Amino acid sequence: MPKEHHQSKSEKVIHYIKNKISEGEWPIGHKIASQRKLAEELGVNRSTVVAALEQLKEDGLLKGVMGKGTIVINNTWTLLAAMPQPETNEKPKPSLLKLNQSDEAEAFEPDTAEDFIQLSKGELAEDIFPVDNMQQVMMRLAGSLGAFGYEEPKGYLPLREAISAYMKRQGKEVSAESILIVSGALQGIQLISAGLLTRGSSLLLEKPSYLFSMHVFQSAGMTLKGLPMDEDGLIPSSIPKHIDPSVPAIVYTIPSFHNPTGVLMTEKRRKELLDLCASMRLPIIEDDIYRELWIDAPPPPPLASLDENGDVLYVGSLSKTLSPGLRIGWIAGAEPVIERLAEIKRQTDYGSSSLSQRVAAEWMASGLYEEHLSFVRQQLKKRRTAAISMLQTHLGDLAEWDIPSGGFLIWLRLKANRRVKDIHAKAYHAGILLNPGSIYTNEAVQAIRLSYGYASMEDFETGIKKLKQIILDSL
């Protein structure tokens, strides 16, 4: 919902100047009046004008030219890019994603990220990346490579067949015809949102949830309704009271090693959720991208495997287990639904990279993927043991957490009431990247998401020690 718009004085100056440019009154090369004169004309302080001009220079609309003052340098694309998104009067733009760079940290780090200790990053460390095997897979692929062009709309058939076999091992019978290859789970969710969901629908999901940090669904005009969860996962009995019979609704869940809490949904809970959704005719998106990162024991079968009615669209990915750089994920579901999503995918980007699809097929069909997963689990087990011990040593008095049975995420709940935003900012200045819990709830919350999957354990300890000091200082 649109927030009330507080237009600062500086924003008013910006608006005034953009208007002059967009109306053509100030063409390219036009020298704008001096700061003093503008301030007088608009009845604001000179510092306000200075701030506005800085912003417009950054947006690429103005430029300071030696001996000429400030001139207009663009009045077309740059003006469009600098326009705020329509919020109140206008109809929202179709598929315009709300841009919210500052809040969303996943896969988006400062330019100098190398100098930071990454306790935020949602991917595996480089030393877990299977360089040798990846090289061999590429060599093998290179040796047998023929000409390749556009793939079939649903994706490279051998990859879909390999995924079909893989899904069968997870307990879900699904043919290659009912699988669509996508460029990562996020694109899968995008396609579902664009192709199947109606504006104004409700999306019921765990709160906190990764999805609160992305703006895919909100941009599609959907309302996110957070559901409570406990150590067994999402609480299905909370669903009915969030349903308005006149509004279409769907459920989105991350049942295995949930992002950001790390919680694993129990088998009993999975059945309850499915039964309830079946009785209420609620479709489910099962985002299961962390499934294979189990440490103690394999998770219960996917919701999709228990689903006899086609209620579940299953989203899988190689990004969290093998490499996000492949950009390979998939959606499995009822064939007519997959057909429709495939057509939308085709009109969006003509399919995913043929190379990535072939490399992924080789990994999955050869057994190398399963081998690699064993290695990843060993590594995560070591990392988890070390990380938990460090947390106990340094943060035991200040925070609590559950030990995740898989994945690499820890949801750190601060014991005393503290401004997590401040802690986040101070940590940033101390060279530590954290994801404040508010990213995943859209509201203040006394929690931080930590990842033990990326930083070295030495760095992890350094980071935790500094974090302790920052928390203590924030008292």
Added chain:
Amino acid sequence: MPKEHHQSKSEKVIHYIKNKISEGEWPIGHKIASQRKLAEELGVNRSTVVAALEQLKEDGLLKGVMGKGTIVINNTWTLLAAMPQPETNEKPKPSLLKLNQSDEAEAFEPDTAEDFIQLSKGELAEDIFPVDNMQQVMMRLAGSLGAFGYEEPKGYLPLREAISAYMKRQGKEVSAESILIVSGALQGIQLISAGLLTRGSSLLLEKPSYLFSMHVFQSAGMTLKGLPMDEDGLIPSSIPKHIDPSVPAIVYTIPSFHNPTGVLMTEKRRKELLDLCASMRLPIIEDDIYRELWIDAPPPPPLASLDENGDVLYVGSLSKTLSPGLRIGWIAGAEPVIERLAEIKRQTDYGSSSLSQRVAAEWMASGLYEEHLSFVRQQLKKRRTAAISMLQTHLGDLAEWDIPSGGFLIWLRLKANRRVKDIHAKAYHAGILLNPGSIYTNEAVQAIRLSYGYASMEDFETGIKKLKQIILDSL
């Protein structure tokens, strides 16, 4: 604009049944009444009911079960996928792409496409694909490969640097910071549409144009306004009368070896277009993906190279020259615009395949790409000579065409008035794939788009001979 909705009797039956399912009145497993009974109840012929049930089975909502009759098998996702798109009452869905499978043939062939003679396919023949060099590039890449994860939001830096150097050779100075890697030109156009254009805007473009066949812009709520063109390209003087000052507008053009006509815009025309757009503050999308396929002489510099104001967003791609399977294209433009598009790209799919980006970088930075382009040009020259000679022999009396100076498309204009839809259908049955001109105009037109880039020249001649007979028969 929504077409008037003619709901056939069979559609009414479908609607009735879908309603029963969506309201929950007919749950999963519900056995529906016999065809005879349904026909009676709804006051329609039994054949109407049969047709409706067939459609619903195809949609995955119903299933015939031996000894049980027809039962309901799904009531969630399949129902959503089978819903018609909102056309009249509802607000359009955000980013819902109008699906129009039957009309759009580019990169979308029947399952048995191998048995067809492909005179429609908008890509290069497999025997032009540089298998050996691609294998070597992959080997080299494999040998030097390290861990790879998510790339920077704008894409793999060495690729952007290689493209920056490449653009400089085309006469356009643009830094790597002002380039965004995308998964093919189509995605680039999608991102621009989603991120920068407002609902209700006008898109001015050549008519015919490839873009009439895609539904990216229409789905984004834009109105396509076709501009006339002649043998020198789009006619700029036609632009002002298509502009409504109260409606934002942009220009989309394919100046080099235009799709579908093959026309090359002259340098003079390019300057006129730019000057006019600058004076009217019209932003331009320059889709230049065929540029390197020149046969007789290099095309004039891109519009972008003549643009001093940042009016042009330049879209390039490796799909038509190297391989569409790489899914690598780029957008070059003013940095603040590229920044914004990069953020939207990140929220859409977290960036393009790291492997494809690395392979593309190796091709472009090593000089192999330029070498390959020379080979492609030789091949296209041979193919063009052969194709034109075959056309003269077989279709000289029936059609006219211009000889393209690059690319692989011929816009065949039939001399006598004939139903191109019928010719298209008959050709299909004779095993020949053609693209009727109406795809590119959204209205009937006496033209066919032929490609001499894909089929072997033997197949091309067979196809043209059959086409001659079909045209003669259609008199």
